[in-house]
Amino acid sequence: MNAVRGFSMAVIVAALAVPQAAAAELPEPVRAMIDAAISSGDEGKVRIVAELARTTNPSDIAEIDAIVATFEANVAARKAAEAEARQAALREADLFDNWSGKGELGGFRATGNSSNTGLTAGLTVDRQGIAWRHRLTGRVDYQRANGTTTREQFLARYEPNVNVSDNFYVYALAQYERDRFQGFSGRYAISGGMGYQALKGEDVQLSVKAGPAYRVTEFIDGREESRIAGLVALDFDWNITERLKLTQDTNAVAETGGSAVAIIDSRNTSIDLITGLDATIAKSLKARFSYAVEYDSNPPPGAVQTDTLSRVTLIYDF
The missing domain is CATH 1.10.10 (Arc Repressor Mutant, subunit A)
Structure with a gap:
């Protein structure tokens, strides 16, 4: 028995002496x-x-x-x-730093007050600061055939805005339009109000804004109207894939593919709806198809209420 105990103790001591793995x-x-x-x-x-x-x-x-x-x-x-x-x-940064932009060139097909095909060109420049953003936009749709101009639409817009919180901002807007085929030689609008960024995800962004507006319209027959109005607008962007983007943006954000804006007064309500689809071709080059509906509830005599514009363009970012 003592021999067995001695053997067991020897085994235990030997086991303890072996280094652990x-x-x-x-x-x-x-x-x-x-x-x-x-x-x-x-x-x-x-x-x-x-x-x-x-x-x-x-x-x-x-x-x-x-x-x-x-x-x-x-x-x-x-x-x-x-x-x-x-x-x-x-x-x-000084005043001339941090500007970026995009140029757009292509063709359009119009129906409504004129039915024709022509050239479209646009330019948007944007300056982003810590709280402020400035955006300037210009667009021309033009067509001339047999010595006669059949489409001549101009748009110029300036919008500054400033962030007041993570989701809210204050905007201002000054806009000029000219479209003789819709019955006015000049239409000027200024507006200011509040905007709200409802969604700002990586792939989906949505903002809305509203505020009072003042609009002056110069008609081609020499009349002029000045009215207090209100502006309601929506801005939506959806990156469907890395190369495909659906846009439905506000008028104040200058047609980055689409827009939805309504200027409402007691006599005439104007609604612009522009929906676009952007496809990336290269790093700074995109192709865009957009469809626009322009509605005036009380157009000048001889003009119809609704115009549509289909555009196919190339966009270069710089």
């Missing part, structure tokens, strides 16, 4: 795969690769989590530094 390290191929994803800078790719590594190496989850946590901390720090650099650049 070191904790397993993440296999080199797995670590290389995670490092490659991190090197790409693609956060989505890192998350996918890390999840696969956790599934196939459950004993190394803690190490994988530590690697991902370090990557995410570095990304957050970089984004914060970039945001601060952008804010500093905006604060130090």
